[in-house]
Amino acid sequence: MTMPDPLAAAKATHVRPGSTQAVRRTLPEETPVAMVYDGTTLAVMMATPAHIDDFAVGFSLTEGVVTDQGQIASCDIVSHDQGIEARMWLTEDRAEALSARRRTLAGPVGCGLCGIDSLAEAARSLPDLHGRGPVLGVDEITGATESLRDWQPLHDQSHAVHAAGFLLPGHGVVLAREDVGRHNALDKLIGAMARQGLDAGQGAFVLTSRVSVEMVQKCAMAGGAILIAVSAPTAHALRLAQGAGITVAAFARGEGFDLFCHPERLKAEVSDVA
Known part of the structure; x- marks a missing residue:
């Protein structure tokens, strides 16, 4: 099945004091995207159906499922009537990380922490970036x-x-x-x-x-x-x-x-x- 279009057209009525006008608007689509690792769904995020392969890799990195994209052995993007699956298979050494980073609830557009199993995961320690990075004008x-x-x-x-x-x-x-x-x-x-x-x-x-x-x-x-x-x-x-x-x-x-x-x-x- 082909990927859905990231944009859709819609009719609307533009209203001003004393007047109305029929208009057409372009709206972004949002589609359920399931992050599936080794056959298990870890998260379902509402997302624009474009660049899902990038989304799968980036989500895996920023959520700590992997520390390097090379730990994703394979990734297949599969579109269904109900949404999109990013089916990833990990290298063996990431099995423990998969369990630790589990999410079980859908993440709505406005929230990036929905579905986290524990407050400890929300307050996870971050890399120390002191002394790193460029200098900008x-x-x-x-x-x-x-x-x-x-x-x-x-x-x-x-x-x-x-x-x-x-x-x-x-x-x-x-x-x-x-x-x-x-x-x-x-x-x-x-x-x-x-x-x-x-x-x-x-x-x-x-x-x-x-x-x-x-x-x-x-x-x-x-x-x-x-x-x-x-x-x-x-x-x-x-x-x-x-x-x-x-x-x-x-x-x-x-x-x-x-x-x-x-x-x-x-x-x-x-x-x-x-």
């Missing part, structure tokens, strides 16, 4: 989200999806992925980077969303030391980023940004950052 950070706009064809048509991009110093955004779920977009990006041999520690992640706990966790698990976002971080996410050694630049919207922690990765004298 002010202009590179202020222009990051605008550079990401060139990589958002689904957003241009639907205005209803998030994007995550990878910025390389001196090159701008070199790769991006989109999805109705901000966590899914980042997982897809991380998976695409792993498959293309891009090292997250050499650049920065750029997000169209807020910086939440799970976004910091996924960034850290991928080895990314810089997060640039168009919106704000949560307080808990900022504490995690501070502890993990991740630079957070938020409200990056073309004219400036707020630098919340780890200013040592900025090519400027910034002394007022905690």
Whole structure:
């Protein structure tokens, strides 16, 4: 069966005071995607049905199911009437990790922590990224989200999806992925980077969303030391980023940004950052 289209058309009525107008809108699809490891479903996520192979690899890496894409022996993407299965077979040494990272509930678009078996899993320790990562210029950070706009064809048509991009110093955004779920977009990006041999520690992640706990966790698990976002971080996410050694630049919207922690990765004298 062929993969479903990531976009769909819909009729609507545009209403203004004193007038109405029939319009057609382009909407993003969201489809159940089952992450199946060694014949067992570990998670079911609602996602845009595009780049599912990248999603499978990225989800596996950021959730700690594998530590290297080479530990996924094979991956088949199978489409059904009910949704999509990413059927992965792992190398033998990852059987214990498969059990430890089990999830049993569907994850809705707005939440990246739904279905985790224990609070300990939600508060898992993160890699220490102090002393790692590049140094970026002010202009590179202020222009990051605008550079990401060139990589958002689904957003241009639907205005209803998030994007995550990878910025390389001196090159701008070199790769991006989109999805109705901000966590899914980042997982897809991380998976695409792993498959293309891009090292997250050499650049920065750029997000169209807020910086939440799970976004910091996924960034850290991928080895990314810089997060640039168009919106704000949560307080808990900022504490995690501070502890993990991740630079957070938020409200990056073309004219400036707020630098919340780890200013040592900025090519400027910034002394007022905690």
